[in-house]
Amino acid sequence: MWGIVSADxxxxxxxxxxxxxxxxxxxxxxxxxxxxxxxLVSEEGEPHYGLPDLWDGQQVVCIHFPDNxxxxxxxDGRHHIDYDGTDFMTDSDSNATGACVGGFSxxxxxxxxxxxxTNVTGGKLEVGYTVSEWxxxxxxxxxxxxxxxxxxxxxxxxxxxxxxxxxxxxxEDSVIIWQVDTW
Amino acid sequence: xxxxxxxxxxxxxxxxxxxxLLALVGWALLRAERGLPDGREWTLxxxxxxxxxxxxxxxxxxxxxxxxxxxxxxxxxxxxxxxSIALAAVIALxxxxxMGHGLWTLYQAxxxxxxxxxxxxxxxxxxxxxxxxxAAALCGFLFDWVISLSILHTxxxxxxxxxxxxxLPFDLLHAMGNLFFAAWLASxxxxxxxxxxxxxxxxxxxxxVTA
Numbered sequence: 001m002w003g004i005v006s007a008d009x010x011x012x013x014x015x016x017x018x019x020x021x022x023x024x025x026x027x028x029x030x031x032x033x034x035x036x037x038x039x040l041v042s043e044e045g046e047p048h049y050g051l052p053d054l055w056d057g058q059q060v061v062c063i064h065f066p067d068n069x070x071x072x073x074x075x076d077g078r079h080h081i082d083y084d085g086t087d088f089m090t091d092s093d094s095n096a097t098g099a100c101v102g103g104f105s106x107x108x109x110x111x112x113x114x115x116x117x118t119n120v121t122g123g124k125l126e127v128g129y130t131v132s133e134w135x136x137x138x139x140x141x142x143x144x145x146x147x148x149x150x151x152x153x154x155x156x157x158x159x160x161x162x163x164x165x166x167x168x169x170x171x172e173d174s175v176i177i178w179q180v181d182t183w
Numbered sequence: 184x185x186x187x188x189x190x191x192x193x194x195x196x197x198x199x200x201x202x203x204l205l206a207l208v209g210w211a212l213l214r215a216e217r218g219l220p221d222g223r224e225w226t227l228x229x230x231x232x233x234x235x236x237x238x239x240x241x242x243x244x245x246x247x248x249x250x251x252x253x254x255x256x257x258x259x260x261x262x263x264x265x266x267s268i269a270l271a272a273v274i275a276l277x278x279x280x281x282m283g284h285g286l287w288t289l290y291q292a293x294x295x296x297x298x299x300x301x302x303x304x305x306x307x308x309x310x311x312x313x314x315x316x317x318a319a320a321l322c323g324f325l326f327d328w329v330i331s332l333s334i335l336h337t338x339x340x341x342x343x344x345x346x347x348x349x350x351l352p353f354d355l356l357h358a359m360g361n362l363f364f365a366a367w368l369a370s371x372x373x374x375x376x377x378x379x380x381x382x383x384x385x386x387x388x389x390x391x392v393t394a
Contacts, residue, residue: 008366011366015316
């Protein structure tokens with residue numbers, strides 16, 4: 001039947017099908033392209049400095065592992081993982097190894113964001129914590145539990161957080177960083 | 184007062200309403216054109232401008248899909264560069280009166296004018312539907328890249344390649360939209376235009392008419 005349709009009519013039908021296909025998948029194509037062409041934010045002093053520009057204006061959680069105890073899956077640099085679990089960019093020149101999970105919005109509480117962000121890695125960044133009267137206390141991330149006078153320290157937008165992760169109030173473009181510090 | 188206007192319509196519902204309205208406008212213009220005597224070239228251009236303006240405004244919910252690029256290309260092919268430039272400028276300004284007017288209007292008018300000029304320049308080669316559709320798709324990219332030049336007012340030239348690369352998915356949508364409109368509009372529009380051109384067609388202006 002397709003053979004008896006004229007070339008012009010075939011073009012009309014195909015153009016309609018292609019148009020519908022591209023309109024329906026426009027969002028996915030655009031986002032995937034943005035991941036592929038994303039560049040790292042270069043303005044020093046910005047909370048998003050060193051992060052993909054794809055995440056500008058969105059919330060991000062970064063986990064930096066100590067040099068002597070890098071995560072086996074993230075030992076070659078800082079991985080950048082989108083909100084749906086896609087590991088789309090690795091910054092081998094970063095001073096830290098680990099992973100940043102971003103592309104989130106609408107979170108007001110730091111702990112909620114942290115749990116959801118680490119969950120998208122399929123357990124690779126599993127958070128171990130205890131809950132006391134002062135709120136949740138993070139003991140381990142991604143299987144790494146600091147010992148001695150070392151601990152997981154929380155930074156919010158480049159500065160050490162003055163409250164615990166359970167009480168941390170987020171902005172729309174907050175960047176949370178966890179790294180191992182010592183007392 | 185009854186609150187009938189308070190009915191909430193979702194994005195898909197709104198798109199369906201807009202496409203229905205555009206079909207209505209197109210149908211009404213087509214009916215009106217059939218009532219016109221032959222040779223009413225500028226009246227036809229005015230009707231195409233109305234369709235282009237409504238098409239751009241009503242299809243705004245669809246990303247970068249509108250019939251204007253194909254309209255100016257076809258007018259360039261069949262009526263010449265001058266008329267396509269006039270159409271491009273009127274549609275750019277007219278639609279931006281509703282969607283927002285600014286510096287970008289100039290670039291849009293320039294971009295569509297360039298498309299029309301290319302159509303006029305390549306008119307003899309654009310003589311089959313696949314060729315017109317292919318040219319229309321390429322003009323989607325061309326137009327968007329001309330528009331992208333407007334960032335030079337705020338960002339340096341070094342940002343231009345990255346800006347163009349980042350926008351390629353939107354350019355692709357424009358191209359697909361153009362392919363669709365060219366496939367469906369090229370033949371009927373050519374018939375209509377040919378009926379109204381008479382002896383004022385630019386391409387035939389210098390042709391010697393012998394008795």
